[in-house]
Amino acid sequence: MSLFEAFSGTANSLSGPLPDPTTDAGWSGDHPKRVGFFTDTSVCIGCKACEVACKEWNLVPDDGTDASDLYRLTGMSYDNTGDLGSSTWRHVAFIEDVRPHGSATAAHGGQQTGFLPAGLPAVHGGGNGHTPRDADTAPPGGGTVDLLSLLPDDGAHGQQTPDDERDVRWLMASDVCKHCTHAGCLDVCPTGALFRTEFGTVVVQDDICNGCGYCVPSCPYGVIDVRESDGGAHKCTLCYDRLGEGLEPACAKACPTNSIQFGDLDELQAAADARLAELHGRGVHEARLYGRDPDDGVGGDGAFFLLLDEPEVYGMPPDPIVTTRDLPEMWRNAALTAVGLGAAVVAAFWGGRR
Amino acid sequence: MGHDANTEMSERSGIDRDAVKPRRGRGRRGEELQVPEAEFRSYYGRPIIKAPVWKNPDVPLYLFLGGLAATSSGLGALGGATGRPTLRRTGRLAAAGGAIGGTVFLVHDLHRPSRFHHMLRVLKPTSPLSVGTWILSPFATFAAATAAAELTEPVLRGRGASTLAGLVRRAGGASGAASAVIGPALGTYTAVLFSNTAVPTWHEAHRILPVVFAGSAAAAGGGMGLVGASVRDNEPAARLGVAGAIVELVAGSSMERSLGLLGDVYHKGRAGTLMKASKACLAAGAVGTLLGRKRRWSAALSGLALMAGSALTRFGVFDAGIASANDPAHIVVPQRERLRQRQSTNETTQAPPDRAFA
Numbered sequence: 107m108s109l110f111e112a113f114s115g116t117a118n119s120l121s122g123p124l125p126d127p128t129t130d131a132g133w134s135g136d137h138p139k140r141v142g143f144f145t146d147t148s149v150c151i152g153c154k155a156c157e158v159a160c161k162e163w164n165l166v167p168d169d170g171t172d173a174s175d176l177y178r179l180t181g182m183s184y185d186n187t188g189d190l191g192s193s194t195w196r197h198v199a200f201i202e203d204v205r206p207h208g209s210a211t212a213a214h215g216g217q218q219t220g221f222l223p224a225g226l227p228a229v230h231g232g233g234n235g236h237t238p239r240d241a242d243t244a245p246p247g248g249g250t251v252d253l254l255s256l257l258p259d260d261g262a263h264g265q266q267t268p269d270d271e272r273d274v275r276w277l278m279a280s281d282v283c284k285h286c287t288h289a290g291c292l293d294v295c296p297t298g299a300l301f302r303t304e305f306g307t308v309v310v311q312d313d314i315c316n317g318c319g320y321c322v323p324s325c326p327y328g329v330i331d332v333r334e335s336d337g338g339a340h341k342c343t344l345c346y347d348r349l350g351e352g353l354e355p356a357c358a359k360a361c362p363t364n365s366i367q368f369g370d371l372d373e374l375q376a377a378a379d380a381r382l383a384e385l386h387g388r389g390v391h392e393a394r395l396y397g398r399d400p401d402d403g404v405g406g407d408g409a410f411f412l413l414l415d416e417p418e419v420y421g422m423p424p425d426p427i428v429t430t431r432d433l434p435e436m437w438r439n440a441a442l443t444a445v446g447l448g449a450a451v452v453a454a455f456w457g458g459r460r
Numbered sequence: 461m462g463h464d465a466n467t468e469m470s471e472r473s474g475i476d477r478d479a480v481k482p483r484r485g486r487g488r489r490g491e492e493l494q495v496p497e498a499e500f501r502s503y504y505g506r507p508i509i510k511a512p513v514w515k516n517p518d519v520p521l522y523l524f525l526g527g528l529a530a531t532s533s534g535l536g537a538l539g540g541a542t543g544r545p546t547l548r549r550t551g552r553l554a555a556a557g558g559a560i561g562g563t564v565f566l567v568h569d570l571h572r573p574s575r576f577h578h579m580l581r582v583l584k585p586t587s588p589l590s591v592g593t594w595i596l597s598p599f600a601t602f603a604a605a606t607a608a609a610e611l612t613e614p615v616l617r618g619r620g621a622s623t624l625a626g627l628v629r630r631a632g633g634a635s636g637a638a639s640a641v642i643g644p645a646l647g648t649y650t651a652v653l654f655s656n657t658a659v660p661t662w663h664e665a666h667r668i669l670p671v672v673f674a675g676s677a678a679a680a681g682g683g684m685g686l687v688g689a690s691v692r693d694n695e696p697a698a699r700l701g702v703a704g705a706i707v708e709l710v711a712g713s714s715m716e717r718s719l720g721l722l723g724d725v726y727h728k729g730r731a732g733t734l735m736k737a738s739k740a741c742l743a744a745g746a747v748g749t750l751l752g753r754k755r756r757w758s759a760a761l762s763g764l765a766l767m768a769g770s771a772l773t774r775f776g777v778f779d780a781g782i783a784s785a786n787d788p789a790h791i792v793v794p795q796r797e798r799l800r801q802r803q804s805t806n807e808t809t810q811a812p813p814d815r816a817f818a
């Protein structure tokens with residue numbers, strides 16, 4: 107994209123549907139087909155084989171332990187990695203959905219399905235029903251939100267199983283970098299360390315990255331992060347090295363239930379649509395695809411999901427938009443303001459004594 | 461680079477650890493809430509996007525120094541052209557000092573500082589940091605050359621090398637003019653740097669943030685001029701400083717209001733304190749300038765207040781962004797609202813029910 111296009115907003119590759127991001131990124135027409143992941147969370151058993159396989163294959167170091175907790179237990183569920191990060195490229199979210207019998211209502215976004223009711227109860231604030239939420243109290247390091255306080259019944263303790271008073275549903279989902287069609291991380295990288303591969307995926311070149319950290323707040327999904335120990339930004343590469351050898355990524359290989367499916371993106375999309383129709387046919391109306399829609403704010407994801415509840419319940423943004431969609435307008439505003447600032451400096455000398 | 465996760469976390473968020481701990485009790489903060497609590501769901505209340513790993517104070521200081529240098533270069537160049545030697549000298553030295561200091565902070569902010577030059581591999585218009593590097597590098601070069609000329613010319617003249625001194629003076633004038641032309645871009649691009657992220661409070665302010673930052677740059681440069689220039693020369697600096705303070709105050713308040721729910725981070729916590737202090741300093745500096753420009757000491761004090769106000773704004777905006785990124789409500793509530801609105805406008809043409817995209 108030329109400078110002119112960037113400032114005038116005529117570039118069309120900043121947002122919207124884009125059938126072939128690989129060619130858009132400058133690869134010649136005979137590149138391989140775009141590949142991706144379809145993660146079907148309806149069959150995820152939360153075994154974390156993907157997390158382990160990813161770490162082993164990619165030699166990803168220890169996540170670092172919380173000072174207070176050797177095993178980084180988050181204290182909120184069986185999740186002990188908390189979120190994706192520089193040293194967690196697959197993260198298995200683990201949601202214990204506990205509520206009194208029959209309390210699922212439309213207000214909760216849940217539908218009576220014959221299964222257990224959908225969705226965690228809506229809570230006031232960041233996870234603690236008794237505390238007013240405010241920005242300063244979010245736990246960025248995680249680990250201190252008390253799951254018990256989420257329970258509708260203050261007297262509830264310990265592990266729950268379905269009984270006469272409560273329904274329990276466990277949602278598990280293996281999250282990963284979405285390899286966006288319009289990737290905010292890649293757009294803002296000032297060194298060119300982040301690039302789009304011939305497979306249409308998004309990868310960091312560690313020998314180029316200078317640790318500026320701009321990609322970190324620019325990812326609408328909170329995926330990429332800078333690793334304190336080496337200062338570089340890291341995230342899922344969709345096993346770029348394995349792809350080159352015709353192997354599937356380590357996590358997909360290790361997944362025992364085929365919750366993580368790897369393949370050509372168009373085939374995965376067809377498989378996902380069929381799976382969704384099948385689940386809906388079986389009455390699982392809460393099933394939905396996330397990141398599948400090429401018309402969404404990031405032009406669709408290379409790694410997309412079948413979820414059983416709203417995305418935010420899994421820690422994903424409900425309607426992400428790539429920040430650079432608005433960049434041409436931002437550049438125009440800043441350029442106009444710069445002209446104004448220059449004029450103000452000149453005006454300050456106007457009519458003054460010589 | 462601590463190995464202790466607590467240290468790491470404080471470093472990354474740039475806020476003190478206590479301020480980000482979940483609070484159990486209903487503290488004084490409860491009363492300060494400007495908007496009703498929004499109902500939303502999230503993954504155990506954890507942040508959804510990652511807060512910037514930019515260092516504090518490096519990045520806010522870079523913003524402040526860049527703004528200071530941006531307008532100082534103009535005051536220096538025009539001060540020279542209009543026969544105001546003390547303003548010229550102050551502007552030139554402040555432009556160079558700000559640009560060099562800012563560059564040092566920018567490099568120090570990198571997590572791999574020795575690779576700073578990798579920024580110069582490419583020029584990417586989609587990356588404000590890349591564009592900014594290509595604004596800062598020539599600016600710093602010209603500003604440093606100008607300051608060098610400013611400092612060496614009298615020395616040369618003192619030694620009787622007046623031909624050489626004349627050459628140096630002309631070269632300084634030319635590079636000073638070049639830096640003054642680039643300056644305004646340096647003062648406003650940083651707003652794009654912040655808005656072009658997924659941080660809700662920064663991104664949603666992308667229309668007005670450049671104006672806030674331009675005002676802040678004018679207040680800083682004007683303030684510096686008031687501190688350094690003589691009473692005889694300081695009138696343009698006074699005008700610029702007061703105008704900058706007014707723009708910053710008005711645009712800043714309008715930004716906080718127009719953000720709605722996302723503006724809550726400007727009214728509480730450390731960002732709230734910083735923004736309040738900033739407004740007080742700017743107002744005091746502007747009034748002090750109007751009343752006391754003609755006395756050396758009151759002009760200098762007012763100039764310092766203007767500069768402090770400008771710097772505090774940068775720190776406040778930075779902290780507000782960190783708080784916003786760490787707040788899942790800032791992501792979920794507006795995005796849900798967006799989806800709801802889109803659905804209600806699409807109601808009639810809605811997609812087939814089997815395509816339930818989230």
Ligand code: SF4
Pocket residue numbers: 283284285286288289290291292308324325326327328329330341
């Ligand atoms: S923006 Fe985030 S999710 Fe998208 S490719 Fe980059 S790191 Fe992955």
